[in-house]
Amino acid sequence: MHKANQINRDLKSENILPSVNNGIKVCDLGVSRELEPDMTKDIGTPYWMTPEVIGxxxxxxxxxxxxxxxxxxxELDTLTTPYSDYRNKGLSWVLLRDKFCRGELRLSLxxxxxPWLKALAYACLMFNPGHRPTAKSIIDTLQPLVHQESLMNA
Known part of the structure; x- marks a missing residue:
């Protein structure tokens, strides 16, 4: 999608379908669109949105x-939904939003x-979008790990 100048504005675990034979599939592309300057604010599911989408x-x-x-x-590491520790205390997204947008509220592992997962996750979660890895660099990071895993299971 990124190569085609398209953006999925609601990527979350519920929209990823695992498959034994074909890797994973992303579903629910209803709010996906072509990238433009001045994109629509607050599109997506709150706990998966990035600060710049909310800004x-x-x-x-x-x-x-x-x-x-x-x-x-x-989520894959902790087996919990994002910010569940805060939500379990009754704090809503509205209460957490300002801290999140200022970079004061961070997810943890x-x-x-x-170590490789921690490094990748924290790189993806950088507050400054310019410091996040590209989709290609993520693939380059994950492919050797997938290849190594398939060799171990052969």
């Missing part, structure tokens, strides 16, 4: 999806998280 200027691009991917990586 006032709405100047975001495909790096917003990379942030959402980072959120999914934290488990203590026993694999």
């Amino acid at each position: 006032e200027d709405c100047n975001y691009d495909c790096r917003a999806v990379i942030y959402s991917f980072g959120v999914i990586l934290t 488990s203590e026993n998280c694999e």
Whole structure:
């Protein structure tokens, strides 16, 4: 999608379908669209949205999806939904939003998280979109790990 100048504005774990034979598929592309200057604000599911999608200027691009991917990586590690510790205390997205947009609220990973996963997740979750990896660099990071895993299972 990124190569075609398209953006999925609602990437979250619920929209990823695992397949034994064909890797994964992304579904629910209803709010996907072509990238333009001055994109629509607050599109997506709150806990997976990036600060620049929520911010006032709405100047975001495909790096917003990379942030959402980072959120999914934290879910895979912690086996909990984003910010569940705050939500379990009754704090709503509205109460958390300002802290989140200022970069004061960060997702965390488990203590026993694999170092490569921790590095990738935190890179994807960088507050500054310019510091996030590209989709291609994420693929370049993950492909050797997938290849190594398939060799171990052969």
